[in-house]
Amino acid sequence: EADIYQTPRYLVIGTGKKITLECSQTMGHDKMYWYQQDPGMELHLIHYSYGVNSTEKGDLSSESTVSRIRTEHFPLTLESARPSHTSQYLCASSERQQGPQHFGDGTRLSIL
């Protein structure tokens, strides 16, 4: 079982604020991912990384940005939050590119 941690678990914040969602994993996985999921809906990949200093955009356009300075850490940043950013954000990691993904508990973000 991969250990992958996301903070905060819940965040309610006003429009225009800068937000950073944290994701860390202790398994040494090179591959990490960020998904956006509205309640009861499918997962949409917004960012992924195959290793340090490697980041790519996923198949869903997002105004967020990511960085990968350390293998274990893959934070997601919103420079200026808007109500349309309200959603659940799930971080995942995998050992292999096409291998099973291990998910964190997610951050439920609500922008007022």
Add this chain to the structure above:
Amino acid sequence: GQQVMQIPQYQHVQEGEDFTTYCNSSTTLSNIQWYKQRPGGHPVFLIQLVKSGEVKKQKRLTFQFGEAKKNSSLHITATQTTDVGTYFCALVNNAGNMLTFGGGTRLMVKP
């Protein structure tokens, strides 16, 4: 782009009844994965199928990969309330660099 269709979208069953969800792709797949997400939880990996016609079992769950590697199914025998959740299939995209998740089938079990 790659199309993934998962049916049904919702399924209500009486406890003890069987349940099946289907995943269909518009293209031939290299492999397919299945995940379960409990209400309020995160997706949890269940299994990966790689070979044409492959059948794998996990207790009451049976997973199949179609002969043409374009579809897959998950069958639960004699559902229990602990089976409640959304079941997602996930396909490797054509470029082989990311997973595309199906829309999921939400299973509700009446005790």
